[in-house]
Amino acid sequence: MTKHSLRDFRENFMKSLFLIGGIGTLLILLLIFAFLFAESFNFFKTYDFWDFLTGTEWKPGASPEMFGLLPLLAGTAAVTVGAIIPAVPVGILSAVYISELAGPKTADILKFAVELSAGIPSVVLGFFGMIHLVPRIQSVFDLTTGQTALTGSIILAIMALPTIISVSEDAISSVPAALKQGSFALGSNHWQTIYKVILPAAVSGISAAVILGIGRAVGETMAVMMVTGNMAIIPGSDIFLSSVRTVTATIALEMGEVAKGTEHYYALFTIGAVLFVITIGINKIAEAVKRKHKQVT
Amino acid sequence: MNATESKNAFSYEDTLSFENAIGFENKYLYEQDPAFSPEMNRKKAIEVKDLNLWYGGNQALKKIYLDIPKNKIFSLIGPSGCGKSTFLRTMNRMNDMISNCRIEGKVCVDGENIYGKGIDVTGLRKRVGMVFQKANPFPMSIYENIAYGPKIHGVSKKEIPGIVEESLRCAALWDEVKDRLKEPALSLSGGQQQRLCIARTLAVKPEVILFDEPCSALDPISTGKIEELMAELKKDYTIVIVTHNMHQAARISDCAAFFLSGELIETGKTAQIFENPQDKRTEGYITGRFG
Numbered sequence: 001m002t003k004h005s006l007r008d009f010r011e012n013f014m015k016s017l018f019l020i021g022g023i024g025t026l027l028i029l030l031l032i033f034a035f036l037f038a039e040s041f042n043f044f045k046t047y048d049f050w051d052f053l054t055g056t057e058w059k060p061g062a063s064p065e066m067f068g069l070l071p072l073l074a075g076t077a078a079v080t081v082g083a084i085i086p087a088v089p090v091g092i093l094s095a096v097y098i099s100e101l102a103g104p105k106t107a108d109i110l111k112f113a114v115e116l117s118a119g120i121p122s123v124v125l126g127f128f129g130m131i132h133l134v135p136r137i138q139s140v141f142d143l144t145t146g147q148t149a150l151t152g153s154i155i156l157a158i159m160a161l162p163t164i165i166s167v168s169e170d171a172i173s174s175v176p177a178a179l180k181q182g183s184f185a186l187g188s189n190h191w192q193t194i195y196k197v198i199l200p201a202a203v204s205g206i207s208a209a210v211i212l213g214i215g216r217a218v219g220e221t222m223a224v225m226m227v228t229g230n231m232a233i234i235p236g237s238d239i240f241l242s243s244v245r246t247v248t249a250t251i252a253l254e255m256g257e258v259a260k261g262t263e264h265y266y267a268l269f270t271i272g273a274v275l276f277v278i279t280i281g282i283n284k285i286a287e288a289v290k291r292k293h294k295q296v297t
Numbered sequence: 298m299n300a301t302e303s304k305n306a307f308s309y310e311d312t313l314s315f316e317n318a319i320g321f322e323n324k325y326l327y328e329q330d331p332a333f334s335p336e337m338n339r340k341k342a343i344e345v346k347d348l349n350l351w352y353g354g355n356q357a358l359k360k361i362y363l364d365i366p367k368n369k370i371f372s373l374i375g376p377s378g379c380g381k382s383t384f385l386r387t388m389n390r391m392n393d394m395i396s397n398c399r400i401e402g403k404v405c406v407d408g409e410n411i412y413g414k415g416i417d418v419t420g421l422r423k424r425v426g427m428v429f430q431k432a433n434p435f436p437m438s439i440y441e442n443i444a445y446g447p448k449i450h451g452v453s454k455k456e457i458p459g460i461v462e463e464s465l466r467c468a469a470l471w472d473e474v475k476d477r478l479k480e481p482a483l484s485l486s487g488g489q490q491q492r493l494c495i496a497r498t499l500a501v502k503p504e505v506i507l508f509d510e511p512c513s514a515l516d517p518i519s520t521g522k523i524e525e526l527m528a529e530l531k532k533d534y535t536i537v538i539v540t541h542n543m544h545q546a547a548r549i550s551d552c553a554a555f556f557l558s559g560e561l562i563e564t565g566k567t568a569q570i571f572e573n574p575q576d577k578r579t580e581g582y583i584t585g586r587f588g
């Protein structure tokens with residue numbers, strides 16, 4: 001073999017290696033995708049699509065069995081919204097503090113703390129919630145049980161915060177120093193510079209942080225399951241103080257006991273598919289926000 | 298206004314005693330040149346007295362005495378690392394943002410020491426604007442870029458469109474952008490972006506504008522436009538420019554100062570500095586770079 005053909009061979013070999021890797025990933029993805037939707041299809045052979053989408057009761061054991069999506073969706077929505085409302089502003093403010101206001105030492109310590117708290121396993125947080133949060137929520141609001149959407153929200157907010165803080169902090173720190181100097185040179189103070197130049201320049205990174213935080217909240221299973229009581233009912237106006245059951249918790253709780261091939265079994269895959277669609281939706285929104293921002297910059 | 302004017306009225310005796318104090322270390326040409334008569338001295342935009350600056354343990358500016366006349370273009374020249382940018386930044390206190398930077402001495406803008414007690418730094422930066430080496434428009438529309446300064450200084454909403462147009466006209470950019478004010482500033486060419494940054498500075502109505510190598514990233518045509526613009530601007534503003542381009546310094550500036558490793562070696566009328574430098578080091582630099 002000449003030197004030349006050896007090099008060609010190596011190049012082709014590497015190329016095919018990457019190709020196989022790429023195709024492999026795609027295949028696995030397609031397989032999961034196909035599996036999820038095939039199982040959902042099976043579900044809709046016996047259960048009306050409309051009844052599933054607008055059903056207000058999730059009662060797998062009852063006769064007839066009821067598989068209404070709404071209570072689960074309401075549970076997920078309540079817990080997620082309840083987590084995001086405090087986590088987003090607190091997260092962004094902390095990120096601003098770390099990257100703009102704190103001295104270098106304080107910033108390093110805070111960044112380390114954020115990294116550490118990102119590493120807390122969700123079971124541990126759920127356990128902490130069960131022991132410390134549930135009884136307090138119960139006594140403060142005088143409820144029969146402290147396992148509520150609010151409890152789940154608080155735990156989720158704590159879980160989403162490190163993501164929101166570190167991703168936003170990255171975005172803020174990577175705003176070019178030249179922009180900051182330009183703003184200062186016009187006689188604006190630090191607050192005006194943060195509010196009118198730095199945050200707008202970092203908005204795409206910050207919205208990515210928020211979306212990632214939401215994604216984390218929607219997809220989180222264990223910690224939420226441990227503190228929300230898991231009652232599949234559509235809550236009323238007292239939504240945050242009632243027990244709820246999220247989509248993910250439902251799958252986790254029921255998958256173990258369900259018999260393969262039953263309607264219930266297919267129903268669980270169907271709500272898995274719903275979760276998949278929601279996640280894709282969130283990512284699309286994130287992309288749209290980014291694109292809209294790009295038009296200005 | 299009257300208060301600042303009277304403060305600005307330094308007597309000729311002041312100047313003499315101050316020159317005695319520094320022992321003619323810097324060869325002043327003011328007495329020999331009619332352009333720098335005592336009347337001229339009353340029209341000082343900026344006075345620097347015994348200015349020393351350190352970055353940590355490293356002294357970047359040493360005993361600088363310098364007067365910058367009003368309504369002139371003043372160029373700062375010297376080899377890389379001699380402290381030109383550092384000196385420029387002392388005049389609008391942009392060095393405040395560098396954590397290990399320590400400053401001693403006086404810089405008076407309109408007679409008032411900007412390193413004195415109770416100085417409003419944001420107010421100072423409104424009076425002493427700055428244009429940077431690399432154009433740094435904000436990631437907003439062209440219009441918003443210009444409106445930013447007036448807005449933060451509390452100019453009323455009604456006046457802003459007028460200020461935007463006036464500033465863009467002044468920066469010779471209006472005709473090129475008047476139909477696309479809502480478009481992102483980053484869609485402009487490099488030269489247009491630099492003129493936008495000049496317009497943005499003009500919009501806050503400063504007295505002095507500091508330019509740090511404003512043309513180093515531009516082509517000859519854009520550079521020409523900015524030079525014309527400066528010549529126009531000096532009617533209303535005092536301009537201080539750092540430049541590595543000796544031809545540019547010779548072409549556009551009225552006065553020049555030569556720096557070398559943190560020291561001010563020589564200052565005077567541009568023609569004087571370039572044609573008949575008093576210091577060997579100035580001559581060496583000029584002939585090396587120019588001839």
Ligand SMILES: Nc1ncnc2c1ncn2[C@@H]1O[C@H](COP(=O)(O)OP(=O)(O)OP(=O)(O)O)[C@@H](O)[C@H]1O
Nearest residue numbers: 352357375376377378379380381382383384395541
């Ligand atoms: N932020 C800083 N921290 C520490 N030292 C600095 C800082 N900025 C500048 N210096 C030092 O101060 C000296 C003067 O730097 P300055 O940037 O003022 O030079 P300059 O004359 O503008 O050079 P150039 O023509 O290359 O722009 C240099 O020795 C430089 O290393």
Ligand SMILES: [Mg+2]
Nearest residue numbers: 381382383539
């Ligand atoms: Mg410089």
